[in-house]
Amino acid sequence: MASASLLNSSPVLEKSEWVKGGQSIRLPSTAAVRCQPATASSGLTIRASYADELVKTAKTVASPGRGILAMDESNATCGKRLASIGLENTEANRQAYRTLLVSAPGLGQYISGAILFEETLYQSTVDGKKMVDVLVEQKIVPGIKVDKGLVPLAGSNNESWCQGLDGLASRSAAYYQQGARFAKWRTVVSIPNGPSALAVKEAAWGLARYAAISQDNGLVPIVEPEILLDGDHGIDRTFEVARKVWAEVFFYLAENNVMFEGILLKPSMVTPGAECKEKATPEQVAAYTLKLLRTRIPPSVPGIMFLSGGQSEVEATLNLNAMNQQPNPWHVSFSYARALQNTCLKTWGGRPQNVKAAQDTLLVRAKANSLAQLGKYTGEGESEEAKKGMFVKGYVY
């Protein structure tokens, strides 16, 4: 059921409307909204599309000093996180943890958007408030993971492709009704396994179809071709693959008439493979990554929201900070899951008496990344826990 209070107080958007005879009518629940221009005989003026709203949403998410809290782990992945602190993977435990995250006091100062798993979008907090309503009260835009995960790509070099296009339009319309205003689709590219031309093309095409469908339904698509950290290759090889992947992604985005002003990107930073002996400094990561963005990403794209991909919390923050030491055409920010949640989850440990301490830890990370978005993070006072890397081979969501 749609969350009525949310719909009345969205931090971003006015309602989509049909306008008939000067009178506003609320859009029916799962209506098709890529409307045709009104014909003279219809007497009905229909808004052409969600274009203005998409731009507004994207700009809100890409607002200065803020980034995205990715809390969209699938039930299976969330189960692994809970197991790491000795908790069972029950709906009640997932609800307790996500309640802790969304209700951290003042989170909206640093976090502009939160990506949710479907269960959370329709879930209430432990106190019985809709999760989406709590986010909106915090001035955080709710988002939704819409992909259905990775499966083997037949005919490739042991690579994968991302499922979820079937039924995506109707699911997206329903997610919009429930309060989501942006979407996420994560596909991956593996460097050690190729990447084959087939896998790159499939990843780019899937992202482009998803992006077009999301925009048709009022959701700003986060375009995420994650280039996995797995491998012992150097940073130059990552750069080369990333250039190829992003060229192809933008080719198909254009072919699918995706509006660049109404998307957000979620790239991997350009780093050496996790098993490479030569490490890169934050300045090197920033130089390579910004070079990639400059050569591949149009300035009309409002926000570049990096994933953390297994870097330590501190590493991810330092790298982001290094990228913001100069003005960039886009808002260069974060959309971290592990690099925002790791210490928070451990601090909580499933104990009610630790909720406040865990929320404080989340706020420490959110504030650090907010400063990094502004290029003002110093790295002082970070805990040893926050410096621990979190790389896991073949990580899934």
Ligand code: 13P
């Ligand atoms: P990480 O920051 O843990 O790599 O998460 C990325 C992601 O896609 C979550 O939405």
